[in-house]
Amino acid sequence: GAVVSQHPSRVICKSGTSVKIECRSLDFQATTMFWYRQFPKQSLMLMATSNEGSKATYEQGVEKDKFLINHASLTLSTLTVTSAHPEDSSFYICSARAWRDEKLFFGSGTQLSVL
Amino acid sequence: GESVGLHLPTLSVQEGDNSIINCAYSNSASDYFIWYKQESGKGPQFIIDIRSNMDKRQGQRVTVLLNKTVKHLSLQIAATQPGDSAVYFCAENRKGSQGNLIFGKGTKLSVKP
Numbered sequence: 001g002a003v004v005s006q007h008p009s010r011v012i013c014k015s016g017t018s019v020k021i022e023c024r025s026l027d028f029q030a031t032t033m034f035w036y037r038q039f040p041k042q043s044l045m046l047m048a049t050s051n052e053g054s055k056a057t058y059e060q061g062v063e064k065d066k067f068l069i070n071h072a073s074l075t076l077s078t079l080t081v082t083s084a085h086p087e088d089s090s091f092y093i094c095s096a097r098a099w100r101d102e103k104l105f106f107g108s109g110t111q112l113s114v115l
Numbered sequence: 116g117e118s119v120g121l122h123l124p125t126l127s128v129q130e131g132d133n134s135i136i137n138c139a140y141s142n143s144a145s146d147y148f149i150w151y152k153q154e155s156g157k158g159p160q161f162i163i164d165i166r167s168n169m170d171k172r173q174g175q176r177v178t179v180l181l182n183k184t185v186k187h188l189s190l191q192i193a194a195t196q197p198g199d200s201a202v203y204f205c206a207e208n209r210k211g212s213q214g215n216l217i218f219g220k221g222t223k224l225s226v227k228p
Binding site: 105 | 123147149151156157158159160161164204206208214215216217218219220221
């Protein structure tokens with residue numbers, strides 16, 4: 001299957017700092033990428049959808065200025081958590097989809113811990 | 116909607132037995148469904164998918180059944196192994212959406228050796 005690489009896998013930061021998470025499709029061109037958030041023992045919650053070269057579409061309740069998403073190329077999307085606070089601590093997962101392919105392939109996730 | 120529960124439903128089976136994990140989906144307009152397996156601290160891993168024009172699909176040791184009348188999806192795992200222990204999520208793709216999946220609440224499968 002297709003490979004999606006997510007980096008870093010774990011990050012610990014101080015409150016008020018910004019953290020960038022990268023998501024790369026390694027062997028296919030990802031026209032659409034999705035960012036999910038997952039709390040312990042809960043399901044994945046979609047945060048935003050990004051299409052290459054255009055602005056991301058955010059789900060209701062997700063702050064655009066807080067979670068900056070950039071999808072500048074067909075193989076890379078980034079999520080920046082700006083001015084992180086302890087309540088932003090969570091497991092963030094990206095996924096990618098190729099053109100006209102319904103299957104989503106997921107990255108390995110990033111555990112963010114904000115102190 | 117957001118899942119608020121603190122505890123995932125758990126299914127405990129003996130190694131070698133068959134497992135059946137159930138999922139109810141919400142939208143009759145959904146036309147594509149996927150089962151994912153998620154191990155602790157990792158991203159979801161694709162297991163098997165099925166389109167709404169089918170009611171059964173088989174893979175290696177896994178079978179997905181779709182009942183559109185009652186909006187129910189199930190995943191059957193044959194001869195369950197300890198390596199199958201994980202959380203299993205069903206996901207639905209709503210027709211006309213950008214392909215973003217809506218995930219169910221998940222079921223934790225524990226396999227006893």
